[in-house]
Amino acid sequence: MTIGVKKVSLERNPSDQMFLPAVVEGLVTTARHFFKNTFGEGQTNIATIRYGEPDVNTKDYYPDRFRGVHRLMYREDGSVRCVACMCCSTVCPAHCITIVGEDRLDGYEKAPKSFVIDELKCVVCGLCVEACPCDAIRMDTKEHMAPVEARAQAVLGKVELMARGGPSVAVQGGVAANYREVAPAEDPRF
Amino acid sequence: MAHALPFSLIRWLVVVAAMLVIGCTKDPLRPPTSRPSLRVEPLELVLSDRVESGEIALINTGEAPLPLRDIRIEGKDWQAFVITDSENPDVIPAASRASVHIKVDADAFQTHDEHGRTIDVRDGGAALTFEAAGQAVTVPVEFHMPSIWTTWVVPALAKILLLVLLFIMPLASLLTWAERRESAMMQDRVGPNMASIKLFGARIRAWGLLHIAADALKMLFKEDFLPKRANHVLYSIAPLLAFMPALVVFAIVPFGDGLCYEHVFDVVSQADVDQCVDGRGGTALQIAHIDIGLLFYFAIASLAIYGATLAGWSSYNKWALLGGLRASAQMISYEIAIGMTIVGALLVYGTLEPHELVRAQIDTYWGIWLQPLALILFFTAAMAETKRAPFDLPEGESEIIGYFVEYSGMRFGLFFLGEFIEVIFAGALVVTLFLGGWALPFDILGASGFSSPLACQAFFFGAGAILSTLGIASWRANRHAEGFGALVTFFGLLHVFVAIYSMFTGWGTEIPHLVIVLIGMVTWGVKVAFMCWLQLLIRWTLPRFRYDQLMSLGWKGLLPLSLANIVLTALVIYFLLSGAEVPSP
Numbered sequence: 001m002t003i004g005v006k007k008v009s010l011e012r013n014p015s016d017q018m019f020l021p022a023v024v025e026g027l028v029t030t031a032r033h034f035f036k037n038t039f040g041e042g043q044t045n046i047a048t049i050r051y052g053e054p055d056v057n058t059k060d061y062y063p064d065r066f067r068g069v070h071r072l073m074y075r076e077d078g079s080v081r082c083v084a085c086m087c088c089s090t091v092c093p094a095h096c097i098t099i100v101g102e103d104r105l106d107g108y109e110k111a112p113k114s115f116v117i118d119e120l121k122c123v124v125c126g127l128c129v130e131a132c133p134c135d136a137i138r139m140d141t142k143e144h145m146a147p148v149e150a151r152a153q154a155v156l157g158k159v160e161l162m163a164r165g166g167p168s169v170a171v172q173g174g175v176a177a178n179y180r181e182v183a184p185a186e187d188p189r190f
Numbered sequence: 191m192a193h194a195l196p197f198s199l200i201r202w203l204v205v206v207a208a209m210l211v212i213g214c215t216k217d218p219l220r221p222p223t224s225r226p227s228l229r230v231e232p233l234e235l236v237l238s239d240r241v242e243s244g245e246i247a248l249i250n251t252g253e254a255p256l257p258l259r260d261i262r263i264e265g266k267d268w269q270a271f272v273i274t275d276s277e278n279p280d281v282i283p284a285a286s287r288a289s290v291h292i293k294v295d296a297d298a299f300q301t302h303d304e305h306g307r308t309i310d311v312r313d314g315g316a317a318l319t320f321e322a323a324g325q326a327v328t329v330p331v332e333f334h335m336p337s338i339w340t341t342w343v344v345p346a347l348a349k350i351l352l353l354v355l356l357f358i359m360p361l362a363s364l365l366t367w368a369e370r371r372e373s374a375m376m377q378d379r380v381g382p383n384m385a386s387i388k389l390f391g392a393r394i395r396a397w398g399l400l401h402i403a404a405d406a407l408k409m410l411f412k413e414d415f416l417p418k419r420a421n422h423v424l425y426s427i428a429p430l431l432a433f434m435p436a437l438v439v440f441a442i443v444p445f446g447d448g449l450c451y452e453h454v455f456d457v458v459s460q461a462d463v464d465q466c467v468d469g470r471g472g473t474a475l476q477i478a479h480i481d482i483g484l485l486f487y488f489a490i491a492s493l494a495i496y497g498a499t500l501a502g503w504s505s506y507n508k509w510a511l512l513g514g515l516r517a518s519a520q521m522i523s524y525e526i527a528i529g530m531t532i533v534g535a536l537l538v539y540g541t542l543e544p545h546e547l548v549r550a551q552i553d554t555y556w557g558i559w560l561q562p563l564a565l566i567l568f569f570t571a572a573m574a575e576t577k578r579a580p581f582d583l584p585e586g587e588s589e590i591i592g593y594f595v596e597y598s599g600m601r602f603g604l605f606f607l608g609e610f611i612e613v614i615f616a617g618a619l620v621v622t623l624f625l626g627g628w629a630l631p632f633d634i635l636g637a638s639g640f641s642s643p644l645a646c647q648a649f650f651f652g653a654g655a656i657l658s659t660l661g662i663a664s665w666r667a668n669r670h671a672e673g674f675g676a677l678v679t680f681f682g683l684l685h686v687f688v689a690i691y692s693m694f695t696g697w698g699t700e701i702p703h704l705v706i707v708l709i710g711m712v713t714w715g716v717k718v719a720f721m722c723w724l725q726l727l728i729r730w731t732l733p734r735f736r737y738d739q740l741m742s743l744g745w746k747g748l749l750p751l752s753l754a755n756i757v758l759t760a761l762v763i764y765f766l767l768s769g770a771e772v773p774s775p
Contacts, residue, residue, distance in 0.1 A: 023728075029731075030727060034727065039663035044378075046379065047378070050380065052384070
């Protein structure tokens with residue numbers, strides 16, 4: 001088989017070869033964008049969300065399932081929901097959660113004596129939230145970890161985590177303890 | 191596509207048009223105050239040892255003939271001055287002029303020693319006095335010996351400081367920001383706007399203008415890297431060699447007509463300004479008023495190649511060397527095109543001196559009308575000389591980083607800033623050669639004022655409309671720029687008020703010299719800034735050439751076209767504009 005040479009001719013009309021008409025056309029396009037974006041009085045093409053501007057709230061733009069800085073939820077009485085079961089610290093791939101448990105004497109079994117998250121180690125995977133059996137830890141603050149000057153400032157303790165927290169009305173152990181018994185009657189899938 | 195700028199512009203244009211119609215159809219509501227019907231040009235005749243004779247024009251602006259009597263020279267040094275006219279005019283007919291020629295005997299002011307050598311020169315003066323229609327008129331006539339300090343050095347230094355510190359450097363550093371900001375606006379981005387400074391508790395952002403300061407600080411504090419095997423001497427002086435020619439060539443750019451020191455608040459005539467441009471009683475608003483101006487530009491501009499080439503060679507880096515070679519080849523190629531396009535302008539205006547070139551444009555037509563092809567060719571070649579996209583092959587950041595690849599910190603900053611200064615200079619040269627320098631369009635502003643009150647109203651209405659439209663737009667577009675927008679709007683409305691004042695009083699044909707000089711300088715600055723904006727627009731619109739395309743554009747496109755332009759211009763001048771004007775050998 002012989003190798004053939006395929007000749008591709010590029011058709012050029014005089015206005016292309018002169019460059020100028022095409023150049024002027026391009027300049028008009030870019031200049032139009034320039035003027036619209038510079039003096040457009042709020043009707044610009046710029047779609048950038050200006051995070052970091054003082055009057056732009058990132059929380060208005062982030063989706064609900066955005067994973068931000070952790071927070072610890074609390075019960076109706078204001079005590080921490082966490083029962084120090086160690087699920088989150090166990091599942092954490094970055095080993096950034098350290099929990100020391102203690103006994104509670106008010107009817108609940110356990111509570112964390114200290115609950116420490118090193119936000120510098122955190123990989124923001126969200127597994128701790130998945131693992132938590134009692135809706136105690138959440139990452140729905142829509143907050144970034146702010147830059148810090150010392151590493152210790154990025155290590156958040158129970159107080160800071162609870163300061164971001166809120167009340168959770170979830171029932172311990174699911175919506176109903178006898179779910180497996182009552183569900184077949186109510187749920188057509190069973 | 192409902193952006194508000196065109197609408198507000200249209201609103202303004204309607205207002206301007208209405209005002210102009212009123213201005214055209216109506217005489218000024220109050221006639222101008224009656225002025226003496228005799229005008230004297232120049233206000234004060236200054237002669238020197240180089241220019242020993244001069245002319246005082248007496249112009250009768252009134253309706254009736256003006257009888258003259260008793261024309262003579264009086265005053266302290268009256269012996270030194272002679273009226274050379276054989277017969278003095280005894281009457282000036284209505285609306286015409288008479289002239290008195292005066293010659294000075296420079297020896298009268300010089301003290302000689304016994305060998306005939308001049309040991310001292312003093313200044314002196316007398317006055318031309320006469321009686322016109324019964325009123326005594328005195329016109330000062332001075333002998334002024336130019337001294338190296340007061341005539342040349344001090345004004346030159348002042349002009350250098352004015353131009354470099356108040357125009358070039360601010361504009362160049364502004365361009366480093368404008369380049370990024372303008373490109374962002376063209377590409378629907380935000381651009382640099384975050385640099386801020388805390389002043390009296392308030393955080394000042396100013397559209398990111400502080401990025402200029404931030405960049406400068408960054409460059410100053412960056413590591414000053416020296417490649418180990420580089421030629422250290424050449425490596426160190428290369429940025430200077432690239433930076434300095436870009437600044438030095440500004441010496442020939444005229445940024446105004448002339449400034450008369452003693453008549454800044456008077457209404458002067460072109461005769462006064464010409465005298466001042468010559469260094470007698472004033473100064474030209476141009477750092478170096480040299481006859482070979484444009485040749486000086488070629489000489490210095492070609493030195494800039496050394497900077498790029500030596501930077502590439504001394505870095506001991508093959509990419510840098512490639513960049514340096516590309517830079518030298520490109521700049522040499524395009525310099526020929528630049529030289530050839532300018533020849534067309536030289537043929538038309540007959541001078542190499544930029545100041546006189548602008549004056550010639552004002553007296554005839556601007557270069558953009560007489561040499562449109564040369565303008566396009568020159569602008570292209572000048573952009574290629576600045577080594578920026580679409581001609582940034584020497585840099586070529588996607589292939590080789592270019593001749594300054596090894597440079598860091600302020601050494602790199604010099605290349606960077608030098609490039610922007612070249613941008614300004616390319617703009618300034620286009621303005622000088624083709625866009626009438628400091629002049630307003632249609633020759634509406636002369637040395638003594640606007641050509642008519644209507645021209646004055648048109649100018650102030652136009653400037654006011656543009657300024658206040660921009661001000662209102664920036665006020666409404668940017669919530670951080672309300673103060674600035676209000677200021678610009680106020681300034682624009684001030685122009686409108688001047689225009690309205692002119693409509694009611696007919697003011698505008700006689701304006702103090704200083705105001706005219708300022709209007710001229712601002713006009714020049716606006717033109718140059720516009721050309722810089724245009725270059726940035728082109729730089730962010732067009733993609734980079736391939737190297738062979740670059741060379742073929744230079745050698746096969748621009749060069750033949752510029753030669754054709756010369757031939758065409760020469761033929762037109764020879765056949766259409768009467769060959770008699772061409773000097774015979």
